[in-house]
Amino acid sequence: MTKTITFxxxxxxxxxTTASVLFSYLLQKSGKKVLLVDFxxxxxxxEILFKTFGVKGKLKTSLFEAIEEQDLSKAVVNITPTLDILPSEIDLAGFPMHLYSLTQDKTKRFYFLDFLLRQIKKNYNYVIIDVPPTISEFTNNAIVAxxxxxxxxxxxxxxxxxxAQSYQNMKVLKEYNPAVKLLGVVPYLVDKRGKVDNEVIEEAEELFQHYLFKxxxxxxxxxxxxxxxxxxxxxxxxIDVLNMYQKVVNEFLERIEAE
Ligand SMILES: Nc1ncnc2c1ncn2[C@@H]1O[C@H](COP(=O)(O)OP(=O)(O)OP(=O)(O)O)[C@@H](O)[C@H]1O
Ligand SMILES: [Mg+2]
Incomplete structure (x- = not known):
């Protein structure tokens, strides 16, 4: 069954974004079918994925155009036998306005990406969604999907x-998507020996408990x-960097399997 994950x-x-791309890259390499949604x-x-695989030229259909046409398959770009991407362009900035023009009903607006992804996601083992760093129609739609x-x-x-706020926001959105869960919190160590870093890790262990990735x-x-x-x-x-991410990906897979 397809698992959809938002970072x-x-x-x-x-x-x-780095995590979304490297996770997609490593998962597809191990034979999993992956769709990366650049939302x-x-x-x-x-940009990172296109540079990695030397994809050039203008997109036939942008993700936003496919959203307007309510058919995401039109914007899918095939990268490897096991990796597809829904590539974004600047025009995607029009997504919130587009939603408002479709409906005044806030609840309905939350489900639009979910509705569109349902048409194509069965083709994949993993759908990974990269979102901007704000509470917005983008993140709300991604989490509901x-x-x-x-x-x-x-x-x-x-x-x-x-x-902690992101987790809190996810819990609020459970009203719209009761199935969504926190899979875990990945620590990104800025300085391994830093005093503040270690204090933050201790606080995070207390706050997130078993959700904190090892x-x-x-x-x-x-x-x-x-x-x-x-x-x-x-x-x-x-190889060193890819191995570091691979360990986190392995723990990610173990956590999904344990569900
Ligand atoms: N493990 C790492 N070590 C060093 N630099 C990193 C690491 N991970 C990411 N970066 C760098 O940090 C910067 C921000 O990373 P990234 O774009 O992935 O963050 P983001 O959370 O997606 O940002 P935004 O909120 O703008 O979408 C990039 O320049 C990236 O190269
Ligand atoms: Mg980003």
């Missing part, structure tokens, strides 16, 4: 607070290169 945190720049008008996930959220939490006090992401220069040039798996630094 969430209302704080910006904490690594949501952010900043379209960073699209999801089975799980995974919170990416930097070991900064503000990110812990934002992680494996974590460390700060690595190589990831900035991935964001700029696409993912590479050539030298030992690439």
């Amino acid at each position: 969430a945190n209302f704080k910006g720049g904490v690594g949501k 952010d008008p900043q379209y960073n996930a699209t 999801s089975d799980y959220i995974v919170v990416i939490m930097q070991t900064h006090q503000q990110s812990l607070k934002a992680a 494996n974590c992401i460390m700060k690595r220069e190589r990831i900035k290169m991935f964001s700029k040039n696409g993912i590479t798996d050539e030298d030992m630094h690439d």
Whole structure:
């Protein structure tokens, strides 16, 4: 059965997009069928994935156009035998206005992405949604369309607070999607030996308990290169970073299996 997952945190720049792309990359590599939905008008996930696989040229149909036509299949771009993406462009910024023009009913607005994804998601094992860092029609629609959220939490006090708010927001949205669950909180260690980092981890353990992932992401220069040039798996630094993410992906799979 398809599992749909949103990577969430209302704080910006904490690594949501990087995690969405690397998770998609590693899951498809292991043979899982993956759809990455770039549901952010900043379209960073699209850029990283297109650079990784050398996809060039203008999109035939943008995600927003497909949303307007109520047929997401028109915007699907096939990347590898096991990886597809719904790539975003700046025009996706029109999504909230489009929803308002469709209906004045707030409740109905929450279900639009869910409704559209249902038409295509059966083709995949995993649908991963990357969202902007705000409480918005984007995040609300993504969470209502999801089975799980995974919170990416930097070991900064503000990110812990934002992680807790993201979890809280998910609980509010259970009114619209009772099935959605927190799969876990992935610590993103800014500084392994930092005093604040360790204090934040302790607080997070208390707050999130078993939801806190045992494996974590460390700060690595190589990831900035991935964001700029696409993912590479050539030298030992690439392999080191990919192994670090693979451990988190393995824990993610174990957690889903344990459900
Ligand atoms: N583990 C890491 N080590 C070092 N840099 C990282 C790591 N993960 C992400 N980054 C860098 O941090 C920046 C922000 O990452 P990313 O775009 O994934 O965050 P985001 O939460 O999606 O941001 P936004 O809220 O704007 O969507 C990028 O420049 C990325 O290269
Ligand atoms: Mg992002």
